[in-house]
Amino acid sequence: xQFLTDTTKSLPAxxxxxxxxxxxxxxxxxxxxxxxxxxxxxxxxxQVLEAMAKAAVDSWAYGDPEQFELKEALAHxxxxxxxxxxxxxxxxxxxxxxxxxxxxxxxxxVTSAGAYPTFNYHVNVHGGELSFVPYLDDREDxxxxxIRTRDIRPKLLYFANPDNPTGSWHQAEEVTRxxxxxxxxxxxxxxxxxxxxxxxxxxPPLEPLRPNVLRYRTFSKAYGMAGVRVGYVxxxxxxxxQFDKVRNHFGVSRMAQAGAIAALNDQAxxxxxxxxIHNARETLNNIARDAGLxxxxxxxxxxxxxxxxxxxxxxALLQAVLRQGVFIRMPGIAPLDRMIRVTVxxxxxxxxxxxxxxxxxxxxx
Amino acid sequence: xQFLTDTTKSLPAxxxxxxxxxxxxxxxxxxxxxxxxxxxxxxxxxQVLEAMAKAAVDSWAYGDPEQFELKEALAHxxxxxxxxxxxxxxxxxxxxxxxxxxxxxxxxxVTSAGAYPTFNYHVNVHGGELSFVPYLDDREDxxxxxIRTRDIRPKLLYFANPDNPTGSWHQAEEVTRxxxxxxxxxxxxxxxxxxxxxxxxxxPPLEPLRPNVLRYRTFSKAYGMAGVRVGYVxxxxxxxxQFDKVRNHFGVSRMAQAGAIAALNDQAxxxxxxxxIHNARETLNNIARDAGLxxxxxxxxxxxxxxxxxxxxxxALLQAVLRQGVFIRMPGIAPLDRMIRVTVxxxxxxxxxxxxxxxxxxxxx
Numbered sequence: 001x002q003f004l005t006d007t008t009k010s011l012p013a014x015x016x017x018x019x020x021x022x023x024x025x026x027x028x029x030x031x032x033x034x035x036x037x038x039x040x041x042x043x044x045x046x047q048v049l050e051a052m053a054k055a056a057v058d059s060w061a062y063g064d065p066e067q068f069e070l071k072e073a074l075a076h077x078x079x080x081x082x083x084x085x086x087x088x089x090x091x092x093x094x095x096x097x098x099x100x101x102x103x104x105x106x107x108x109x110v111t112s113a114g115a116y117p118t119f120n121y122h123v124n125v126h127g128g129e130l131s132f133v134p135y136l137d138d139r140e141d142x143x144x145x146x147i148r149t150r151d152i153r154p155k156l157l158y159f160a161n162p163d164n165p166t167g168s169w170h171q172a173e174e175v176t177r178x179x180x181x182x183x184x185x186x187x188x189x190x191x192x193x194x195x196x197x198x199x200x201x202x203x204p205p206l207e208p209l210r211p212n213v214l215r216y217r218t219f220s221k222a223y224g225m226a227g228v229r230v231g232y233v234x235x236x237x238x239x240x241x242q243f244d245k246v247r248n249h250f251g252v253s254r255m256a257q258a259g260a261i262a263a264l265n266d267q268a269x270x271x272x273x274x275x276x277i278h279n280a281r282e283t284l285n286n287i288a289r290d291a292g293l294x295x296x297x298x299x300x301x302x303x304x305x306x307x308x309x310x311x312x313x314x315x316a317l318l319q320a321v322l323r324q325g326v327f328i329r330m331p332g333i334a335p336l337d338r339m340i341r342v343t344v345x346x347x348x349x350x351x352x353x354x355x356x357x358x359x360x361x362x363x364x365x
Numbered sequence: 366x367q368f369l370t371d372t373t374k375s376l377p378a379x380x381x382x383x384x385x386x387x388x389x390x391x392x393x394x395x396x397x398x399x400x401x402x403x404x405x406x407x408x409x410x411x412q413v414l415e416a417m418a419k420a421a422v423d424s425w426a427y428g429d430p431e432q433f434e435l436k437e438a439l440a441h442x443x444x445x446x447x448x449x450x451x452x453x454x455x456x457x458x459x460x461x462x463x464x465x466x467x468x469x470x471x472x473x474x475v476t477s478a479g480a481y482p483t484f485n486y487h488v489n490v491h492g493g494e495l496s497f498v499p500y501l502d503d504r505e506d507x508x509x510x511x512i513r514t515r516d517i518r519p520k521l522l523y524f525a526n527p528d529n530p531t532g533s534w535h536q537a538e539e540v541t542r543x544x545x546x547x548x549x550x551x552x553x554x555x556x557x558x559x560x561x562x563x564x565x566x567x568x569p570p571l572e573p574l575r576p577n578v579l580r581y582r583t584f585s586k587a588y589g590m591a592g593v594r595v596g597y598v599x600x601x602x603x604x605x606x607q608f609d610k611v612r613n614h615f616g617v618s619r620m621a622q623a624g625a626i627a628a629l630n631d632q633a634x635x636x637x638x639x640x641x642i643h644n645a646r647e648t649l650n651n652i653a654r655d656a657g658l659x660x661x662x663x664x665x666x667x668x669x670x671x672x673x674x675x676x677x678x679x680x681a682l683l684q685a686v687l688r689q690g691v692f693i694r695m696p697g698i699a700p701l702d703r704m705i706r707v708t709v710x711x712x713x714x715x716x717x718x719x720x721x722x723x724x725x726x727x728x729x730x
Binding site for chain 1: 366367368369370371372373376377378379380381382383384386387390399402404405406407408409414417418420421422423424425426427428429430431433454455457458461465466467468469483490520521549550551552576577585589590591592593594603604606607609610611613614615616617618619620621624
């Protein structure tokens with residue numbers, strides 16, 4: 001296969017995340033609770049389902065490659081202009097395009113050790129060189145990220161707020177300081193997948209948009225539409241227009257566009273979901289504490305639970321929970337790998353986790 | 366924007382195809398017939414709609430990143446193994462990934478002058494250098510493509526059978542000869558988007574799979590699912606596994622996976638659609654002939670109509686047809702740009718085109 005690039009040849013055939021379906025096939029079981037991928041089991045709004053069913057009938061036709069109506073709706077929702085928005089196949093797809101726009105083999109990229117693996121995956125795809133900054137007290141460390149960035153002058157700096165996998169967050173002022181102080185030759189990738197769940201005072205205002213900051217949002221989390229595949233990125237028009245040079249123009253499905261518009265139009269459903277997530281988070285915190293484990297504070301739809309020992313122990317506990325038929329995940333590397341990560345869900349799903357955790361703890365003791 | 370790559374900076378913000386929605390906004394009209402993008406107005410199977418509606422309810426969850434069930438169904442359908450299949454967001458998405466896997470700036474790529482613009486778009490995205498071979502008698506010219514390939518030793522050779530935009534096709538033996546004689550350092554991209562409509566004897570057997578050939582198929586054409594976004598590529602397992610290194614693993618929506626499986630399971634609907642397309646093609650041929658124009662033989666769901674004069678004339682005619690409220694397209698470059706390209710549709714859509722063509726011809730005379 002001489003036609004492959006050197007970068008392609010050097011890449012492992014890794015997968016950023018093994019899907020729960022693959023785990024079911026490996027383990028020979030069916031999960032009774034799927035609370036590992038930070039999906040929203042509260043689902044999408046009934047209005048979204050209605051809009052997608054209507055769009056399905058017209059699915060013989062490509063979706064609008066300009067996503068005109070969706071961008072209008074998003075612009076109105078956020079108080080920006082349509083030209084400040086690019087829509088793609090989830091944040092994952094948009095992260096891939098961002099790396100495509102910016103990174104050639106050997107270019108440097110800064111992120112936190114233990115942060116979003118799919119971003120790292122895309123950087124590797126394009127031959128970028130990742131430089132990892134440790135978490136500080138189980139949170140991303142903006143000051144250390146800034147120092148590393150000033151030091152090695154990377155093309156990209158990745159920062160998530162609220163953050164996955166620990167569920168932590170920073171105050172808006174801290175994020176604004178990062179935006180203010182990042183060198184202009186570095187593009188800040190501000191992953192705000194969990195922004196709809198962010199505590200008051202933690203999201204910097206969108207304006208003023210900056211020449212080297214992109215902010216990533218999604219319908220996959222609080223809106224309950226992970227399987228639909230639609231996310232977007234907000235930035236200055238000149239920067240946003242770069243996506244038109246490289247994106248798969250017809251890539252966002254007709255149902256995704258219609259569903260996303262309907263989701264925006266049903267903010268009442270979003271507020272209900274956010275309230276349900278807050279309640280479920282408390283339940284999950286109690287389950288963890290009742291089991292003698294330590295739930296970390298979370299600004300997301302999941303809770304990272306410190307299992308109090310090392311990575312080997314947490315991994316064994318995770319496997320035991322999986323065998324109980326409850327799908328959860330955990331951070332991949334130390335020191336975060338002493339945690340398991342559990343997505344909030346409906347009361348019955350939380351009780352399934354309570355039982356699975358109890359049985360798993362007995363098994364691994 | 367110092368963080369952009371040199372290739373990104375050099376790219377124009379072009380769009381491979383302007384969508385009909387954008388044309389509607391520009392012209393200030395609503396198209397009454399949408400027969401320009403080779404979509405199937407016969408729509409998807411009712412079983413597809415049912416499967417997608419069911420999947421929509423579960424769309425809070427990501428689709429299976431391994432697309433296990435869909436690949437099993439495709440493998441069974443084609444008599445190959447699941448590891449011979451990669452699934453993506455339409456052929457467009459898969460073409461982008463293929464170029465990502467193979468092309469670095471300066472690498473050469475051979476295609477036909479006037480062939481699929483979205484392939485060229487992706488080559489440009491990755492800084493590849495396109496080398497164009499002219500059509501011969503309004504068909505791709507395999508012999509000339511092979512000579513050019515042996516001459517410049519490109520990473521990729523693009524060939525579509527049946528072909529867009531002329532609707533022409535080659536016999537299986539000719540395509541097999543191309544596969545046999547292409548140098549091993551070149552990957553043959555065999556775009557078979559219209560394979561479900563291909564005349565008997567024009568598709569080479571899938572086996573033996575070859576180390577440097579990939580065959581692209583889609584649910585967007587005969588299956589009537591363009592807006593759903595699902596296509597696939599067939600090849601040797603070692604080559605197919607390369608896609609796992611670079612693809613957006615969760616990119617194919619839950620509804621797309623379920624819909625595609627349902628589409629495969631309803632071959633009766635496919636056969637009905639193919640018969641309807643054959644009938645409509647005859648209608649379209651007659652409309653063209655009645656108007657004094659020359660329809661080209663077609664193995665697809667569209668007909669290229671030679672307007673008998675130059676590109677300026679065909680462009681004027683196309684604009685006049687658009688103003689009549691009928692969306693059609695035309696090839697972009699000479700000598701193919703003496704044609705307009707009309708997708709077949711339902712009888713009422715064909716009659717709308719007949720009337721629009723008549724009015725447009727009067728207008729441009």
